[in-house]
Amino acid sequence: xxxxxxxTDQWLPIIGKSVIxxxxxxxxxxxxxxxxxxxLGILIVLTRPGQxxxxxxxxxxxxxxxxxxxxxxxxILLFFILPxxxxxVGTTIxxxxxxxxxxxxxxxxxxxxxxxxxLEVENGVVEAYxxxxxxxxxxxxxxxxxxxxxSIILGLTISTVSLIGATAMAGMVGAGGLxxxxxxxxxxxxxxxVMYATVFILIVLVQSIQSIGNxxxxxxxxx
Amino acid sequence: xxxxxxxxxxxxxxSGIVKAVSDVNVHVKKGEIHGVIGYSGAGKSTLIRCVxxxxxxxxxKVYINGVETTSLPLPKLRKARNKIGMIFQGFNLLKTATVxxxxxxxxxxxxxxxxxxxxxxxxxxxxxxxxxxxxNYPNQLSGGQKQRVAIARAxxxxxxxxxxxxxxxxxxxETTDSILDLLLKINKELGITILLITHEMNVxxxxxxxxxxxxxxHVVEQNNAIQLFTKPTHPxxxxxxxxxxxxxxxxxxxxxxxxxxxxxRLTFVGESAGQPLLAEISxxxxxxxxxxxxxIIELKNGIVGNIVIHLTGEKDQVNAALRFLEEHGVGIENLxxxx
Numbered sequence: 001x002x003x004x005x006x007x008t009d010q011w012l013p014i015i016g017k018s019v020i021x022x023x024x025x026x027x028x029x030x031x032x033x034x035x036x037x038x039x040l041g042i043l044i045v046l047t048r049p050g051q052x053x054x055x056x057x058x059x060x061x062x063x064x065x066x067x068x069x070x071x072x073x074x075x076i077l078l079f080f081i082l083p084x085x086x087x088x089v090g091t092t093i094x095x096x097x098x099x100x101x102x103x104x105x106x107x108x109x110x111x112x113x114x115x116x117x118x119l120e121v122e123n124g125v126v127e128a129y130x131x132x133x134x135x136x137x138x139x140x141x142x143x144x145x146x147x148x149x150x151s152i153i154l155g156l157t158i159s160t161v162s163l164i165g166a167t168a169m170a171g172m173v174g175a176g177g178l179x180x181x182x183x184x185x186x187x188x189x190x191x192x193x194v195m196y197a198t199v200f201i202l203i204v205l206v207q208s209i210q211s212i213g214n215x216x217x218x219x220x221x222x223x
Numbered sequence: 224x225x226x227x228x229x230x231x232x233x234x235x236x237x238s239g240i241v242k243a244v245s246d247v248n249v250h251v252k253k254g255e256i257h258g259v260i261g262y263s264g265a266g267k268s269t270l271i272r273c274v275x276x277x278x279x280x281x282x283x284k285v286y287i288n289g290v291e292t293t294s295l296p297l298p299k300l301r302k303a304r305n306k307i308g309m310i311f312q313g314f315n316l317l318k319t320a321t322v323x324x325x326x327x328x329x330x331x332x333x334x335x336x337x338x339x340x341x342x343x344x345x346x347x348x349x350x351x352x353x354x355x356x357x358x359n360y361p362n363q364l365s366g367g368q369k370q371r372v373a374i375a376r377a378x379x380x381x382x383x384x385x386x387x388x389x390x391x392x393x394x395x396x397e398t399t400d401s402i403l404d405l406l407l408k409i410n411k412e413l414g415i416t417i418l419l420i421t422h423e424m425n426v427x428x429x430x431x432x433x434x435x436x437x438x439x440x441h442v443v444e445q446n447n448a449i450q451l452f453t454k455p456t457h458p459x460x461x462x463x464x465x466x467x468x469x470x471x472x473x474x475x476x477x478x479x480x481x482x483x484x485x486x487x488r489l490t491f492v493g494e495s496a497g498q499p500l501l502a503e504i505s506x507x508x509x510x511x512x513x514x515x516x517x518x519i520i521e522l523k524n525g526i527v528g529n530i531v532i533h534l535t536g537e538k539d540q541v542n543a544a545l546r547f548l549e550e551h552g553v554g555i556e557n558l559x560x561x562x
Contacts, residue, residue, distance in 0.1 A: 023292055128315035128373075129329065130277050131379060133304030138332045222319050222360040 007193055015028060015197060021176040022205075023091050023166045029102035030160055036107040037159075039151075040066070041114020052136045066108040072104050074166045077120075078173065095099050098167070098175040106163050111141065113155030117148040150217040157213025178202055224382060224416045225251040226272060230283035232269050244280070245440040249418070251433075253383075256410055256417040256523070258427045260463055261437035267420040270437070271388050274418060275307045276300060288383070305333065308377030308415075312389035314369040316376070322348070323357040324472040326376045333380065347375040351405060365431035367398035374405060378413070385409065391426055401428045407523075424467045428452070428525055436460045452520060452527045452556050453490045468518040468529060477558050484535035486515070487545065490554030491528035500551055501532070508544040510536030519551045531558065 040062060046052050047059040080100045085092050085100040121144055129139045145152070169177020174183065178198050186195025227249040234241045243266040251257045259265045272278035273285060276292060285293045292303050307398040316325050323344055330340045348354045351371040363542055370390060377385060387406070407430050408414050421427065427434050427448065435445040436459055444457040455461045477486050501512045516531040534541050549555050 042398065121471075122313070122315065124311055124313045125317060127277060128309065128311060128376075131277055131304060131307070131309040131386075132329050132333070132377075133301035134329060134332045137303070142328055142332060147317060149319065165550040220319060222362065 007197075011194055011197065014185075015178075015194075015201070018176055018178045018181040018198070019201065021095060021180075022164065022167055022178045024177060025098060025102060025170055026160065026163050027107060028095075029099050030119065030156075030163055032099070032103045033106035033110050033159065033163070034156065035070055036103065037110025038114055040107065040111035041118060042144070044111065045113050045118040045144075046136075046140070052073055052130075052139070066111055069104060069108040069114070074101070075169050075172070077101050080167060093174045095170075095175045097173050098170040102163065102166055102170070105166055106159055109162065110155065110159050113159060114148075117151035117155050118144055120151055121147040150221040153213055153217040157210055157217075158197065158211050160213075164202065164209075165207060224253045224255075224288060225249065225418055226286040227270070227273065228284045230273055230285070232266075232273060232278060233281045234469055240419075241389060241461055242440050244273070247435075247437075247440075247442050249435065251253050251418050251549035252418055254410070254414050255432045256419070256430050257433045257435070259418070259420040259437055259442075260422065260424065260427050261420075261459075262422060265367050265368055265437040266440040267437045268388060271386050271420045273417060274384075274386055275309060279356045293391070305380055306382050307384045307386060308380055308382035309388065310370065310373045310377055310390045310530045311387040312392045314361070314366075316369060316372055318361055321357065322353060322359050322361070322364070322372050325361070325372055329376060330379055335376065343379045343381075344375075344397070350409075351372065351375045353460070353489065366394050367401060370398075370402055371405065373463065374402075374409070374556045378409065378415075383416060385415050385417045386419075389421060390419065396425075399423070399426070399528045400429070406430055419528045424463045427463075428467060428520060432523060436463065447524075448522050449488065449492060452522060453492050468520060471528050472515060472531060472558065474559075480515075480533050482511070484533055485527075485530065485541055485545075486533055488523045488554075488556040489532060490547060490556070491530070492552070492554070493525055498551065500548055500553065501530075504544040504547055507547070508536065508540040510534055510540050510544045522552075 005048065008112050020095055044059060044062050044066070047055040047062070049056070049059070078098070081104060082092050085097055088100050089096050091097050111125050125143055126139055144196075167177045168183070170177050171180025172185055178201060182198035185191045186198060227247060230244055230247045230249075231242065232244040247270060249257070249259075249270075252551055259267045259270060269278055273280045274287075275283065280293065284291055286522055287303055287307065292300060295303060301492075303341065312545045317328065320328060326347065327340050330343060335343070342359075345354070351374050353368060353371050356368065357366065361372065364372070385406075391402050394402060403426060406417060410430075412419055419426065419431070427550065430462070431448050433445070433447050434451045434456060435442045437443065444451070444455070444460045451460065452464065455464055472486070480486050504510055505512060511534070513533040513535070515529055515533055518529050520527045524543050534544065536544070545555055
């Protein structure tokens with residue numbers, strides 16, 4: 001009991017700060033990744049041969065870019081694009097400095113998950129709406145995105161979880177977060193309790209995100 | 224209403240150019256039901272998709288209500304498509320939307336106000352007989368009910384034309400019949416012109432005024448339904464007719480019967496169907512008709528009877544009897560056995 005009290009007294013503020021940092025990093029980069037990833041996913045579906053806006057060059061180009069970005073491990077990406085990060089947000093350290101690499105890491109991933117979610121939608125439904133004389137823009141919103149919603153939610157759940165994993169490396173540029181806490185205090189300073197506590201929080205976090213995602217997807221599915 | 228003029232469609236595939244449709248002409252007048260029948264791969268699906276330009280024909284022109292749609296810019300083409308409803312083999316409904324929304328969403332997207340949407344959804348749900356299912360999702364419905372929703376969705380735009388792309392092919396015979404009855408009702412009560420494609424002869428039999436038989440991208444035979452059922456000329460047409468009635472006897476059996484007399488198929492249409500002609504020839508020419516097979520086919524616009532008879536008697540008398548039958552409007556076809 002005593003040990004628990006001293007632990008909470010000593011570490012709770014630090015852990016709390018790390019949780020907030022993690023939430024900030026995940027929240028902000030997820031927001032921008034969705035903003036880029038979803039349209040990019042729609043683009044590679046619609047420009048694909050045989051689709052409404054088929055365009056070989058655009059399709060292959062966006063595919064190439066997505067594949068290149070997805071090939072680079074996050075830890076390398078973090079340093080590789082330092083000049084770009086500096087150009088975009090004016091700094092390369094702290095939470096601000098890690099958002100850019102996190103977005104560049106996550107957006108292509110979301111785009112790919114979006115692609116597979118949208119491809120699951122039966123082409124026949126799109127065709128039926130085209131046959132009714134409905135505009136492509138409306139079809140994207142009211143058919144493609146609507147029907148893909150359950151898969152999109154599941155895809156976003158997966159990307160959020162992998163985003164949390166990536167933030168662990170954000171400590172490298174001084175952005176903090178739970179991963180950084182576990183590494184610096186838990187591993188480097190042998191504060192085993194801190195390590196356990198952090199890992200526990202991460203497990204609860206991932207578990208709840210996945211459950212919420214699953215439940216939301218199931219509710220939208222209507223099967 | 225629908226005119227397809229010299230339509231050809233080529234597809235480029237890895238193995239070269241595939242000609243799915245070659246030089247096909249179709250003319251459907253207002254209020255008629257025309258059917259295209261063919262085996263899978265005959266090009267009928269490509270053909271029907273050329274009508275609303277889901278597929279752009281490589282050559283030829285499409286006229287809808289006298290307007291050439293093949294050269295229309297996209298916004299005008301969309302307007303033209305509003306007047307052409309389409310139903311599909313796979314129903315193509317939104318899985319995540321209720322029956323009500325499946326009909327309402329396209330109407331909203333086409334710019335109808337809320338009141339009008341509500342009126343139309345209720346009206347057409349009633350016509351297809353699904354008013355009590357408006358809150359259900361497609362996965363809670365049977366195949367026939369899903370197709371009814373799809374029909375209501377197509378009708379709610381109040382089109383002048385309905386295209387049916389194998390709409391009954393995924394349904395069991397009984398459900399097929401009820402959907403065909405619904406299409407007939409739509410045709411009669413709302414005056415909607417229908418062009419359908421199918422590989423089922425009973426669909427043609429039940430609702431079509433005019434039939435096109437397609438094979439390898441070509442229309443190999445076309446005629447009004449009664450003519451086609453009484454005087455089929457192309458082998459493919461005959462094969463399709465055999466699917467709904469056993470018209471053929473084995474050639475071994477025919478050869479055997481030829482020893483004692485002729486084997487003839489008699490086709491009765493309209494008036495000739497009502498007369499006791501076989502009894503008459505038997506008395507008049509002293510021949511003995513023996514009925515080997517018989518069936519009756521009810522078409523949309525009439526009844527066609529088929530009798531295969533074995534006719535024995537003196538050769539002159541048999542020929543005179545057949546001539547007599549022919550004079551009374553009976554179709555005569557001699558069946559040959561093995562040579």
